[in-house]
Amino acid sequence: PVLVVDFGAQYAQLIARRVREADCYSEIVPHTMPAEQMLAKDPLAIILSGGPASVYADGAPGLEEGVVTAGVPVLGICYGFQAMVRALGGTVERTGSREYGQTDVTVSGPPSTLFTGQPEQQVVWMSHGDAVTEAPDGCAVSARTPGAPVAAFEDDERRLYGVQWHPEVLHSAHGQEVLVNFLTKGAGITPSWTSENVAEGLIEQARAQIGQDRVICGLSGGVDSSVAAALVQRAVGDQLTCVFVDHGLLREGEAEQVETDFVEATGVDLVVVDARERFLSALAGVADPEEKRKIIGREFIRVFEQAARDVVRAHEPGGQEQGEAQGGADDHPVRWLVQGTLYPDVVESGGGSGAANIKSHHNVGGLPEDLQFQLVEPLRTLFKDEVRQVGLEIGVPEGIVWRQPFPGPGLGIRIIGEVTADRLEILRRADAIAREELTAAGLDREIWQCPVVLLADVRSVGVQGDGRTYGHPVVLRPVSSEDAMTADWTRLPYDVLARISSRITNEVEEVNRVTLDVTSKPPGTIEWE
Ligand code: XMP
Helix, strand or coil: CEEEEECCCCHHHHHHHHHHHCCCCEEEEECCCCHHHHHHCCCCEEEECCCCCCCCCCCCCCCCHHHHHCCCCEEEECHHHHHHHHHHCCEEECCCCCEEEEEEEEECCCCCCCCCCCCCEEEEEEEECCEEEECCCCCEEEEECCCCCCCEEEECCCCEEEECCCCCCCCCCCHHHHHHHHHHHHCCCCCCCCHHHHHHHHHHHHHHHHCCCEEEEEECCCHHHHHHHHHHHHHHHHHEEEEEEECCCCCCCHHHHHHHHHHHHHCCEEEEEECHHHHHHHHCCCCCHHHHHHHHHHHHHHHHHHHHHHHHHHCCCCCCHHHCCCCCCCCCCEEEEECCCCHHHHHHCCCCCCCCCHHHHHHHCCCCHHHCCEEECCCCCCCHHHHHHHHHHCCCCHHHHCCCCCCCCHHHHCECCCCCHHHHHHHHHHHHHHHHHHHHCCCCCCCCECCEEECCCCCEEEEECCEEEEEEEEEECCEECCCCCCEEECCCCHHHHHHHHHHHHHHCCCEEEEEECCCCECCCCCCCC
């Protein structure tokens, strides 16, 4: 791998993603990892990330000399650049001139490795107080800014490189080229991390891990569980059983997407549990959002547990109920559970080096003693965009691969008030129209998601034809976001809004008003409940 050493800012994940975008596999490791352990991973290159500290601060994370003297190509970025300079015997000073934000930099042309093929004047994203005033011995200075006399250095012989700015952020105009130059020219890596290779590798790994055992997977209809299941299906075929709990809170067409499209495309063995009635009864009379969420979560676990138990029992060696021919004495026990854990979860729960991580344990934490599975997590090295690419590669339907985020409790938390079958039907129709029009306008990739919310306990007067109506409002909640932690309301074109509004009020009789939510997050959350 290309190791990205995390010096504690938010940049390491971004760097790791950019390296993957350059078709090189990357892994994030904490700066506290001893050099010996880093080298034991046989890195093709090491990138030192930026960090919040000053190299002068007490307890500022240092860099073991071993990292830069082992002969592995190294690129230092920002804080990592300064830490590298110190380890190599150059000079970092408090020059008193801070540079923050977009900065003009002058770079050298050939024979520079990092900047070959780029304009001499570039705009880059800076964020530093201290500056390198003297490059380490043997290193050529290849970029300058007004505030940083040594803004980049290169040493082709030892394959050591550094830049003061952040090439990984989009504000650095030629940043990705700098990274690609380092990886391919500086470190001599042949890019091979393509979705085809990745899919193949993951399938092989899953096959080796599972062996002859049986494996179970809960499908939600979302991207992660679908791609994970499809990979495992490719690996072990019908040793995999998928369970889909239809809680009746999905949007129009979503259950069919799983039960028909997904099954046809991947050939997975699917058990569908129709729990629609059960969820409706459990939710009867409940209007409080937290209580609804709790009920939906609890029922979901119970239904899934029962289904899992049934699958396990059906494959107990020799324990086949009703003595069916399938299974029997030579059948293998269900030992594995597929989880769609992604790389950011792994990194964020501190499990970057392969230790069992906290998050996935949480996910199976609800299962009782007699259902202890080991985890298969085929996506644990992937970022979301890579999951989508791999999904497309192995034939997961596009409608699932590009599905926008949808909450586990589904439409249950988009009906403000009690959830009933009629209300679900109304919301489903309104939501389908909104989605159809947004898709037709080509806006799907631009919008993070667009919940449609039914204000089921509110009524307002309207007029249609010659008649008075007394119907419900729906709210459109289109948002733009990077990660759902913060969001802004999307400025949808008026004509698209007009079409959605006119179609919903015409086609969904019970709705006589369409409103637009223009609140950012914070203070509003994305969902209304
Ligand atoms: P909020 O409403 O908290 O939503 O701004 C942030 C993102 O999370 C989704 N969401 C959920 N996803 N289970 C989920 O799997 C949930 O209980 C849940 N609640 C909210 C929401 O759709 C948005 O993308």
